[in-house]
Amino acid sequence: MSIMQIMEHSVVVRELVKTYGTQKAVKGVSFEIGMAEIFGLIGPNGAGKTTILRVISTLLQITSGSVNVFEYDISRDASDVRKLISYLPEEAGAYKNLTGKGYLEFIASFYSTNTADKIKMVNRGIEIAQLGKRIDDKSSTYSKGMTRRLLVARALMVNPKLAILDEPTSGLDVINSQEIRGLIKEFVENKGTVLLSSHNMLEIELLCDRIALINDGLILEIGTPEELKLKYKARNIEEVFVSVVK
Amino acid sequence: MNDSTSRGSRDFKGGGVSPLPLMNHLYTIIKKEVKELLTKELMMSLVFMAVFFVFMGKMMRSVEKESEKINISILDLDSTQYLQNILSLVGSKEIKVNIIDAKDVKSAIGKAKADSTTVLLVIPNGFNSKLMKMEKVEIEMYSIMKGLSMTETISSAMIKSIVDAINKSIASTFIQRLAPDKKAEDVLTPIVTKDFVVIKDKTLPGTPAMITAITTSQSMIIPLILMMVIMYAGMMIMTSMGQEKETKTLETLLTLPVSRMCIIGGKMVGSAIVAFVMTVIYMIGFKYYMSPMSELPKLAVSMKEFGISMTPLGYLLLGIALFLAILVALSICIVLGVFTQDAKSAQTMTYPLSMIVLIPFMLTMFKDIETLPMGLKILVYAIPFSHPMMASKFLIFHNYLPVIYGMIYMAIFTGFTIWIGAKIFSTDKVLTAKLALTKKITLWKK
Numbered sequence A: 001m002s003i004m005q006i007m008e009h010s011v012v013v014r015e016l017v018k019t020y021g022t023q024k025a026v027k028g029v030s031f032e033i034g035m036a037e038i039f040g041l042i043g044p045n046g047a048g049k050t051t052i053l054r055v056i057s058t059l060l061q062i063t064s065g066s067v068n069v070f071e072y073d074i075s076r077d078a079s080d081v082r083k084l085i086s087y088l089p090e091e092a093g094a095y096k097n098l099t100g101k102g103y104l105e106f107i108a109s110f111y112s113t114n115t116a117d118k119i120k121m122v123n124r125g126i127e128i129a130q131l132g133k134r135i136d137d138k139s140s141t142y143s144k145g146m147t148r149r150l151l152v153a154r155a156l157m158v159n160p161k162l163a164i165l166d167e168p169t170s171g172l173d174v175i176n177s178q179e180i181r182g183l184i185k186e187f188v189e190n191k192g193t194v195l196l197s198s199h200n201m202l203e204i205e206l207l208c209d210r211i212a213l214i215n216d217g218l219i220l221e222i223g224t225p226e227e228l229k230l231k232y233k234a235r236n237i238e239e240v241f242v243s244v245v246k
Numbered sequence B: 001m002n003d004s005t006s007r008g009s010r011d012f013k014g015g016g017v018s019p020l021p022l023m024n025h026l027y028t029i030i031k032k033e034v035k036e037l038l039t040k041e042l043m044m045s046l047v048f049m050a051v052f053f054v055f056m057g058k059m060m061r062s063v064e065k066e067s068e069k070i071n072i073s074i075l076d077l078d079s080t081q082y083l084q085n086i087l088s089l090v091g092s093k094e095i096k097v098n099i100i101d102a103k104d105v106k107s108a109i110g111k112a113k114a115d116s117t118t119v120l121l122v123i124p125n126g127f128n129s130k131l132m133k134m135e136k137v138e139i140e141m142y143s144i145m146k147g148l149s150m151t152e153t154i155s156s157a158m159i160k161s162i163v164d165a166i167n168k169s170i171a172s173t174f175i176q177r178l179a180p181d182k183k184a185e186d187v188l189t190p191i192v193t194k195d196f197v198v199i200k201d202k203t204l205p206g207t208p209a210m211i212t213a214i215t216t217s218q219s220m221i222i223p224l225i226l227m228m229v230i231m232y233a234g235m236m237i238m239t240s241m242g243q244e245k246e247t248k249t250l251e252t253l254l255t256l257p258v259s260r261m262c263i264i265g266g267k268m269v270g271s272a273i274v275a276f277v278m279t280v281i282y283m284i285g286f287k288y289y290m291s292p293m294s295e296l297p298k299l300a301v302s303m304k305e306f307g308i309s310m311t312p313l314g315y316l317l318l319g320i321a322l323f324l325a326i327l328v329a330l331s332i333c334i335v336l337g338v339f340t341q342d343a344k345s346a347q348t349m350t351y352p353l354s355m356i357v358l359i360p361f362m363l364t365m366f367k368d369i370e371t372l373p374m375g376l377k378i379l380v381y382a383i384p385f386s387h388p389m390m391a392s393k394f395l396i397f398h399n400y401l402p403v404i405y406g407m408i409y410m411a412i413f414t415g416f417t418i419w420i421g422a423k424i425f426s427t428d429k430v431l432t433a434k435l436a437l438t439k440k441i442t443l444w445k446k
Helices: A003-008 A049-056 A078-084 A100-108 A115-129 A132-136 A144-157 A174-189 A201-207 A225-231 A237-245 B004-012 B019-037 B040-068 B082-090 B105-114 B127-132 B150-178 B184-188 B208-246 B250-255 B260-293 B312-337 B343-366 B374-382 B386-395 B401-425 B429-445
Strands: A009-020 A023-034 A038-042 A064-069 A085-088 A162-166 A193-197 A210-215 A218-223 B070-076 B095-099 B119-123 B140-143 B196-199 B202-205
Touching: A009 A049, A009 A193, A023 A038, A023 A049, A023 A193, A023 A210, A023 A218, A038 A049, A038 A174, A038 A201, A049 A064, A049 A162, A049 A193, A078 A085, A085 A144, A085 B250, A100 A115, A100 A132, A100 A144, A100 B019, A115 A144, A144 A162, A144 A174, A162 A174, A174 A193, A174 A201, A193 A201, A201 A237, A210 A225, A210 A237, A218 A225, A218 A237, A225 A237, B019 B208, B019 B260, B040 B260, B070 B105, B070 B150, B082 B127, B105 B119, B105 B140, B140 B150, B150 B184, B196 B208, B208 B250, B208 B260, B208 B312, B208 B343, B208 B386, B250 B260, B250 B429, B260 B312, B260 B401, B312 B343, B312 B386, B312 B401, B343 B374, B343 B386, B374 B386, B386 B401, B401 B429
Parallel strands: A038 A193, A038 A210, A085 A162, A162 A193, B070 B095, B070 B119
Antiparallel strands: A009 A023, A009 A064, A210 A218, B119 B140, B196 B202
């Protein structure tokens, strides 16, 4: 992998393989994500999407291949990578005995030692979460949708260089989903990069600059939604997906 | 690509993080741990437990007081007041003597029951005349049991001591009659002992029982506190890990810009703080419960004169040993915690730790480790928790070396276990440990 490639992209994945024991979850995938780009991974359950996101988030170790996040190699410089990313897992929760605001303050403490910066971050989080007075209630009293909004707020308030979002609108209603999509677009307009995975094909089509179709641990197609629709003579990404998987 | 070592080493150096943020991160995690673990529900259950012990202590005291009161009823078929007079001499203010007017034993028992009598003594006809002839007399004694409680056992012991006192009083009267120039006490107990105890190079008055009673009480409380702190601390850190997995917060925590060592350290310190609070509350209640049973025998000389008291250095070493033992427990539990999946499974994972703690606790309480067979002795010494439990016994004899060796062993053990924990945390085992474990169990079942 050349230095130029790394410099031009926020994420560069080369021949990534990840196995759990004898089970091969990711079978050698390669892709790159540009600067301030929204890159989507779509595929059926068990295709390997979450594994790829977890690897890039420094949670899982690579079996073989390489992953670079900005100038850092995730195997060698995991702690540096963690300063640049923010990961929102699909099934995430908040600490039960902390209030929504307490949780945001807890997260902010790791991103700045400056009190003014931390307050700014938390206020941004409160604004994104839109929980009103409930932000001062314990997170154990929140509905699934409220918890998800808090977690999205947590992921975006720290203004990461790369936001890794696994099913960001999971559990949210139409209105909330639309708001979150708006926030993601706003985040990218401010030079942030997003890697997301979703089952929601419409969401992917609306949000992503480029998408990768993944099945059984392999990337089958990569391109912009328009390119893919044209190639497979499809009206939408759902039809592209069905054609590619078949 | 084998990346665990390189990535792990970078993680534990803090990734270039300066000490100030490192301390801030540690403080943030400790604060979060305490908030998550020290819940209202936990505090309520602890306070309830402490109140329960206070209540039990009060009840025990009242039971003991109650058992000291004895109502003796006498059916005097001989119509003499001999026994009554003796009882008034040997009795205390807790003994109430009641003369029953009845024709036979059956009706006397009925009346005795109505009078809440503890024991009914039936003095047979001819009792006085036989005594005058210095012949053995049999009196019937009916203990009236109201239930099967501990009070009944204590009452029986009291009655026996009263009967012994009656016998002694009558025997003294006989001796006085047969040998008026002799002291009845000298004839009844011709040999008395004057006890001395030799410890190290000192000989001082007292009995070994008195010394061991004091040293045992001193060396029992420390293992007890230690056992509780260890079990609570272990339970807390594993609950913390279980909760992180159950509420799906662990993945987020592990992707934050905070070193793994900070996470481990924060969890260990946070759990230790909560365990300490729990132990203090528990011990306050427990002390109140134990206080009537823990009265020590009074010695003619102080323990200091025996040279078996705790010195300031002894207390310092004991404190360090206890601290190290807590670190050992926490380090073991952080490794075990990786395999927990939720708060419930965390409770189950504390059982192995409980067993490891209980072995030295029970052995140090009832046996001297040095008297154990070699195999068992090695096992006990290999358990790190044995050392602080034995420490107080060594320290009161100013024998510091075994305690220091124990401390070195615990420090090495902790360092090694934390290193294993750190290694696990720097890999994805912390997230996938269950997968491997479940798979192994499934294969084993097949």
